[in-house]
Amino acid sequence: MIEQLKKIQTEATHEISAVEDLGSLEDLRVKYLGRSGLLSQLIKQIGSLPADEKPLIGKLTNETKGLLEALWQEKLAQLKQKAAEQGDEKIDLTLPAYSFFVGHKHPITQIMEEACSIFTRLGFSIAEGPEVESDYYNFQALNFPKEHPARDMHDSFYISDDVLLRTHTSPVQVRIMEKSRPPIRIIAPGKVYRRDADITHSPMFHQIEGLLVDTSSSFSDLKGILTVFVHQMFDPQTKLRFRTSFFPFTEPSAEVDISCVMCRGKGCRVCSNSGWLEILGAGMVDPEVFKAVGYDPEKYMGFAFGMGVERITMLKYGINDIRLFYENDLRFLRQF
Numbered sequence: 311m312i313e314q315l316k317k318i319q320t321e322a323t324h325e326i327s328a329v330e331d332l333g334s335l336e337d338l339r340v341k342y343l344g345r346s347g348l349l350s351q352l353i354k355q356i357g358s359l360p361a362d363e364k365p366l367i368g369k370l371t372n373e374t375k376g377l378l379e380a381l382w383q384e385k386l387a388q389l390k391q392k393a394a395e396q397g398d399e400k401i402d403l404t405l406p407a408y409s410f411f412v413g414h415k416h417p418i419t420q421i422m423e424e425a426c427s428i429f430t431r432l433g434f435s436i437a438e439g440p441e442v443e444s445d446y447y448n449f450q451a452l453n454f455p456k457e458h459p460a461r462d463m464h465d466s467f468y469i470s471d472d473v474l475l476r477t478h479t480s481p482v483q484v485r486i487m488e489k490s491r492p493p494i495r496i497i498a499p500g501k502v503y504r505r506d507a508d509i510t511h512s513p514m515f516h517q518i519e520g521l522l523v524d525t526s527s528s529f530s531d532l533k534g535i536l537t538v539f540v541h542q543m544f545d546p547q548t549k550l551r552f553r554t555s556f557f558p559f560t561e562p563s564a565e566v567d568i569s570c571v572m573c574r575g576k577g578c579r580v581c582s583n584s585g586w587l588e589i590l591g592a593g594m595v596d597p598e599v600f601k602a603v604g605y606d607p608e609k610y611m612g613f614a615f616g617m618g619v620e621r622i623t624m625l626k627y628g629i630n631d632i633r634l635f636y637e638n639d640l641r642f643l644r645q646f
């Protein structure tokens with residue numbers, strides 16, 4: 311019987327390693343390892359062996375079986391891999407494809423990036439500052455003295471007497487000027503916070519600040535830069551209008567309106583029939599701000615502007631409720 315076992319092992323090893331296709335491999339499994347295969351037949355005979363031979367033969371038979379099974383599995387894996395590599399696997403090309411949604415950036419992020427790209431092409435670089443800000447940077451250095459009534463408009467979230475969530479991105483102006491010298495050309499995009507919530511105000515929203523400081527920079531440069539921005543962000547037919555305004559950190563100050571993007575200035579519900587939409591605040595940097603950062607106000611001139619990103623996005627896409635931006639309803643977000 312030992313002879314028989316050896317013979318089975320040699321022949322099976324030989325045949326399994328020579329086989330080239332999955333069908334023949336299955337035939338070999340039936341022939342050697344199947345329920346009525348050669349090994350099983352041998353195992354059945356063990357019962358009729360003399361008792362002292364049984365343990366040895368039993369052990370050898372089991373070893374042979376294990377060996378052949380391992381060989382067979384290995385060959386199976388080889389042949390399957392070969393088939394996959396050769397593309398033998400059957401693919402039903404008529405089955406419908408899986409549909410899936412491709413993710414994309416939030417509309418606010420898209421507009422922020424678009425605005426930043428317009429300004430970086432104009433030579434501005436991007437700056438950032440902290441959202442948790444000190445009273446000094448958010449107000450004092452920007453010429454809002456303590457108790458100044460202009461602070462009331464900012465509806466601040468205070469963390470302590472001297473620390474608050476920044477109410478605008480203008481403190482970045484101060485931080486940048488403190489640590490560098492003119493010429494300065496930066497824009498600072500980021501989150502700002504105010505205690506205000508309705509269909510056009512959110513307690514957290516986004517602004518983009520711009521600052522340019524040099525030995526000669528004028529209000530007409532400011533107008534030129536903003537005109538290029540508006541024409542690229544909306545369209546080249548959009549008109550701009552500067553209205554005098556007040557900010558403690560700019561003098562003179564202006565609010566900038568664009569001709570209504572919905573009705574093209576004819577008057578509609580969006581522009582309250584005025585034909586104009588306010589989109590940003592701007593002005594020439596106040597000498598008091600230069601003094602706070604140690605710049606000589608006789609030597610340097612600069613302009614600054616600040617805009618709300620939600621507002622621009624709402625105008626650009628005709629969105630009438632700011633809260634839609636934060637609800638993360640995919641039916642809304644998928645439209646952009």
Ligand code: PHE
Nearest residue numbers: 478480591592593614615616
């Ligand atoms: N920081 C001002 C605001 O939030 C906007 C502004 C920025 C105005 C820069 C003038 C210059 O209302």
